[in-house]
Amino acid sequence: MKYRYLPQTDQDKREMLDTLGIASVEELFNDIPEQVRFKGELPIPPALSEVEVVRHFAGLSRKNANFSTHVNFLGAGVYEHYIPSTVNHMLLRGEFFTAYTPYQPEISQGELQAIFEFQTMVCELTGMEVANSSMYDGATSLAEAVMMAAGHTGRKKVIVSRAVHPEYRAVTATYARGQGVELAEVGVDAQGVTDLAMLKAAVDDGVAAVVVQYPNFFGCVEDLAAIEPIAHEKGALLIVSANPLALGILEAPGKLGADIVTGDMQPFGIPASFGGPHCGYFAATSRLMRKMPGRIVGQTKDEDGRRGFVLTLQAREQHIRREKATSNICSNQALLALAAAITLSALGKQGVQEMAMMNLQKAHYAKRMFQERGFQVAFDAPFFHEFAVKLSKPVAEVNRKLLEAGIIGGYDLGRDYPELAGHALLAVTEVRTKAEIDRLAEEMEAILHA
């Protein structure tokens, strides 16, 4: 069989072997001991032609209900949003997607400038002074923020709100075990936001940071203005994991006193893609700049005084610090950061506000619809584009029926919060129409009364 990704002809190989003064490619592997040589052929399926690959993968993909076959109301940290057509066209330029990390700045100015612009956009949205070039996702970005706070303060305990995404908390717990950081959780009050009395009681002089999500996992908007003094009075940092789209309408965490803001840029131009690749972002105050994980792009000048961009502050990074490192990230999510930057450029100053407003309006309309139909909504706190409704049947069962009706239903909160068993978390974004929202409410009512 001929392989289109392998260019060497028999003639090429002969000439190359002649140069090497050997008779066969086999001789190049003589240094691999016989006992560890793999005999025979790997037992994996044989190669497929391009036509067959398309058929096979199209077949697999068709087994998945998706946003083009179903109307989606799932959110819980991953959202369906409008992606301008321009994004994919720009991303697919091979100069971007087939490049490595911009270690040679003279031939990587495009990527470096795009990331510099991305960092600026992250700072603008979050109200923070500095941002890095991206992290794996919102979960690991939060985990790294917690590790950084522990390293910066020299304190080993971190208080995390239970209203932070369950998976973000789980990933943070894994990182915390690695570096010997202790996590303690504080609960949620009846309104659906972090219980401030419990938080106040939990924060003492040994606490490195307080972690909240904004809006939180239930969609409710945490009052950062009230949380900030609780953290800072005891010398703890305030870490906020924020949905960047919500920051189109919610006050920037930086304005409200956050020290580190993390999150996921997925709402801006990044497909849900079964949970990844997405794009973690990481922003902080300038006094924490030299403690930040990950790659950072900085502006400088070339020998002729021309503006240019480079990877900078590399003394922080794993390949320099090696065993003294507090983070080991090197590959990040640069291509997705580019997607987010293009989307933020396309939406621009007005579009981000308009889109955030549409999410807010549509979700509030949806909540009213459910209430009018007699559904009980779990929480009263102000919310952005997600809310929890109580169902009289198991959420999994309702979702199965919804799927048959062409709808992807809400997140089953009972999976992570036993006290919220029977509650579905619904997300309503700008891509949902009034008719779709009405139909969801109707279908759910019918299923529950069936």
Place this chain on the structure above:
Amino acid sequence: MHNRKEKALIFELSRPGRVSYSLPELDVPETDVAAMLPRHLIRETPARLPEVSELQLVRHYTELSRRNHGVDNGFYPLGSCTMKYNPKLNEDVARYPGFAQIHPCQPEESVQGALELMYNLQQELAVITGMDAVTLQPAAGAAGEFTGLMMIRAYHESRGEGHRNKVIVPNSAHGTNPASAAVAGLQTVTVPSDERGLVDIEALRAAVGPDTAALMLTNPNTLGLFEENILEMAEIVHQAGGLLYYDGANANAILGIARPGDMGFDVVHLNLHKTFTGPHGGGGPGAGPVGVKKLLEPFLPKPVVAKREDGSFYLDEERPHSIGRVKGFFGNFGILVRAYCYIRSMGPEGLKQASENAVLNANYLMRRLAKAYTLPYDRVCKHEFVLSGVKQKKLGVRTLDIAKRLLDFGYHPPTIYFPLIVDECMMIEPTETETKETLDEFAEAMLQIARECEETPEIVQEAPHSTVVKRLDEATAARKPVLRYQPQEA
């Protein structure tokens, strides 16, 4: 000569009132924002994002792309990064709605195709590496290292040997190895390499002990050399009660030829964005699946994709000994799709030929360059090799200069100054997807640069001459960091 005009930032192109988006009209009754959100949590000043037209946007990013070099533009022999061709087909497939537009929390029965793909990929990566089980969750190689080391820690703890906290790494190791050990709460012990560029066996024997958690090894190592004594090394480490970790950054040399599992390794991570053609994307996303032997399987991150007897697939969350989660959801699924697409396009014979050709290309190029540059380890290499610029350094030309001069020829330079044990190091990995002609042209350029070092060193020292910017002042960038654009206040 490229246009050396400064490129405007997108913020500098911005004019109030321009848009390049199109959202529908609000079709639900509008509510006053003040009735929905408390006043002090409503944003006071909007984020100063750019305001450009759609054509401006397209031209901006098109121009940025023209100021960037990727594998699609030309040869990219960046050692240890495996800059092979990224098939276009993979990009199409990953964008099928059934892959790109599915939510990670959908009911399992509605994502059977995605789970089937992940399950099969787990199985095939296990076969390729000689391991028993695989997790696809880690987002990149470094995340894979952290995951593997956390499993090793959990394994020792489960046996009442939680005191094992030392990770042995050779002095040729990737910088991530010691960094990953540190973030997994383990300490690094460095062992030297011998004069042949391999791990010094006696030093390894002396380094192991009752506190050994693991040996982390890249094989072939970062010098591109196969650790011939791997079985003896494995025995030394295992007898001391430690485990062996395989850093898969260099796996492109051995597909279908030798498997880490058969060499005695207990844990393996693979970089799907290197060996299995996931695009590097300017620095990511990657994917760093981890394969383990049976003894570590209970500790895999959860969930693991599993298959029921009826042939359906599910996410197995019931794993009491799991180290927990290392990433949100199930990993960088889109990269997994691309990698699986590549594996199915190549099959067993294609993967093996890829490795053979990668090794042939590297050896051929090494031989062609050995005349002009110093070859510190003159023996058969695997998929990459290192050269030293010590001869040129004596002429006043540094390896950095040689790298910059290569830019004038339209090449991305090799990895330089790594591994740390070779003076004025250049680490060259041509990959299997390059033609002999490309290798010959690159060799000619390198030989010409070597002549220039002797005859007209200033041409090399002052390079690059043809790029959009000249050498950049990195010292000032780090000393007085400017990390964002500051709009001029009106």
